Amino acid sequence: MLQQTIRQHSALFIQRYSSTILMLGSMMLFAYPDSYAQKLSTPYNPEPLKQAMIAEFALQYQQPATALHNYTVLAIHTNSTAAKQRALDIALDENDLYAALDIASQWVTQDPTDVPALFYLAHITLKTHKYEMTAATLDKILNIDPDADLAEILAGIAPDDPKDRQILLNALRQSKARYNPSILVLIASLEAQNGELESALKNIQKALRKRPNVTSFILLKANLLEASNNQAATLEWYAKSSKKHRDNLEVHLAEAKYLIKIGQPEQALNKFEHIIRTWPNADEPIFIAGLTSIDLKHYDQAEQFLLQLKNSSQYQNDAYYYLAINAERKQHYETAKTYYRLVDGSLYTVSRRNLVNIYEKEDKLGDALRFLTQERVNYPQHASFLYQLQADILVKTAQKKAAVELLDEAIHNLPDDPDLIYAQVLLLDPYQDRERLDKDLNQLLNIEPNSPTYLNAYAYTLALQNRRLNDARKYVEHALEYAPDQSSILDTFGFIAFLQNDFKAAIPALTQAFEANHNINTGVRLAKALYLQGSTKRFNSLLQQLLHQFPNDPQVIQLKNLLLAAPHKTSLVHHATIH
Incomplete structure (x- = not known):
């Protein structure tokens, strides 16, 4: 047994570090330029493998700064592309952009014609807002490879700030390569973000004249036409592009998706059927055709499409889920339950909730409880969720104690599962289970001390118990730091301030909460606070609103009675916890 354990650990060690050893094996063959050695305070270790291993161990023990330093030394002192990429990856993972910029700059200095290095440099200079350097680097890339696809450089990091965007635009417009199709597309993308759609369309058209078959260019023009709210021109462009590029699946798919977007599902479905005949093994159009068929209530057709995906590596779970939805729409509940049971992955929880809803429609919640117990055996990774779902069923069937x-x-x-503890907190009685609630709520705050949900729960519980109000106020004020506009937290804050006779703080908070949630309890608390403060006009106005919305609610009737009797203001505070 011990030998087996040792072998397993050895295998993991070899698997983890073999790529590093292979990567650095070639480093021993390269010379180490002295000109860069002086740039780092730590002396260069002449054993690259050892230095890399130290770096990898540092990463394993959450010491990224040490790892980054070691790999940076290796990147500068060797000609190994792998070492440079590893150093850059670590720097970017740690969001140390200036370290990444130094590494990429040194790489380009060592090899000015290395296109991957130039791509890295362009990407990093863009992220660090060095836009003139970005434009110069793009020039270099396009001088080496005029057909280079530059789209990925801007992906997800185009400047959000209008001033930065304009600086980059100006730099690109002045670039020597400004007439290159890739640069024109970058300019068009930035102009679109600036709302300069007419100029963007002109630039994408120039790019398309030079490279008419590039899919991203075709789709960008379609997106620009759509952004211009020119539906007729967008449809015309898609139709023209689909006809011209008969073998381009992406263009045909984009056209069909646009038809759905503008409310033409029947036309879209016809388009999808054509796509599926042409590309019978393409899963995405089959999947969307299935969903579109469900929306159009073509349930048998939807089933035919989705069944084709039951062995799909990408869409299998989605297909089972929507097959269940499809069967449920047809009121074929046993079939729906069968498909829901097959769903795993990200749709697991929603599928089981839907399954329980079917059991509830059939008045078979006892069967649902037994099913979920077996599910905890089959899917232990979802045990917390399944326990909570069972507890919900027990509450619905008036078995709160069992829950x-x-x-x-x-x-x-x-x-240490906070969701389970919180689920129990919601079921405990704030008066009879005071000690248990304190224990559970303290445990929740030990697990997640800054959770606005748990802070609010503790504050509200103390408010209901009308005790430790100073602590309750601290908790709810802390919660508001993380969720300042959440109505439930504002309600709790207003409730506590009301109990403390701090009407100056209570009324604005309760007003904001009631405007957001229109909850009867919040409205009643606000009305009481206004009454006690002496704001008779606002009290009467709110009372009329509550009488209109909740005419038979006992709390509202109690408020109405205040107008018929002399005010006993202190008694209102003592009865503030009435719901």
Whole structure:
């Protein structure tokens, strides 16, 4: 057994570091330029493999600065492309952009014609807002490779600030390569973000004259036409492009998706059917055709499409999920349950909730409980969710005590799961279970001390109990730091301030909360605060609103009675916890 364990650890070690060893094996053959050695305070280690291993161990032990330093030394003192890329990857992972800029600059200095290095440099200079350097680097790339695709450089990092965007635009417009199709597309993309759609369309058209078959150029023009709210021109461009580029799946797909977007699902479905005949093995059009068929209530056709994806590596779970939805729409509940049971991955939780809803429609929640118990055996990774779902069922069937006991079992099995603890907190009685609530809420704050949900829960519980109000206020004020506009937290803050007779703080908070949630309890608290403050006009106006919205609610009737009797203001505070 011990030998087996040693072998397993050795295998993991070899797997983890073999790529590093292979990467650095070639470094021993290269010379180390002295001109760069002086730039780093740590002396260069002449054993690249050892230095790389130290760096990898540092990463393993969450010491990225040490790893980055070691790989930076290797990047500068060797001609190994792998070492330079590793150093850059670490710098970018750590968001150390200036370290990345230094590494990429040195790489380009060592090899001015290395296109990957130039791509890195262009990307990093863009992220660090060195736009003139970006434009100069793009010039160099296009001098080496006039057909280089530059689209990825801007992906996800185009400047959000209008001033930065304009600086980059000016730099690109003055670039020597400004008439290169790739540069024209970059300019058009930035102009589109600036709202300069007419100029952007002219530039993308210039790019298309030189490179008419580039898919990204074709789709960018379509997007620009759509952004211009020119539906007729967009449809015409898609139709023309689809006809011209008969073998381009992306163009045909984009056209069909646009038809759905503008509310023409029947035309889109016809388009998808044509695409599927031409590309029978393309999963995406089959999947979207299935969803479109469901929306059009073509349920049998939807089933035919989605069944084709039951072995798809990408769409299998989605297909099972929508096959279940399709069967449920047809009221074929047993079929729907069968498909829901097959769903895994990101749709697991929603599929099981839908499955429980079917059991509820059939008045078979007992069967649902048994099913979920077996699910906890089959899917232990979802145990927390499944326990909570079972507790919900027990509450629905008036078995609250059993729900609390089930959550006790769950918390015993998963003691540090905040979702389970919070689910139990919601079921405990704030008066009868005071000690238990304190224990659970303190545990939640130990696990996630800055969670606005848990801070608010503790504050609200203390408010309901009308005790430790100073602590409650601290908790809710801390929660507001993270969620300043959340109505439930504002309601709690207003409630606590009301209990403290701080009407100056309570009324604005409760007003904002009631405008957002229109909740009867919030409205009643606000009305009481206004009454006690003496804001008779606002009280009467709010009372009329509450009478209109909740005419038979006992709390509103109690407020109405205040107008018929002399005010006993202190008694209102004592009864503030009435809901």
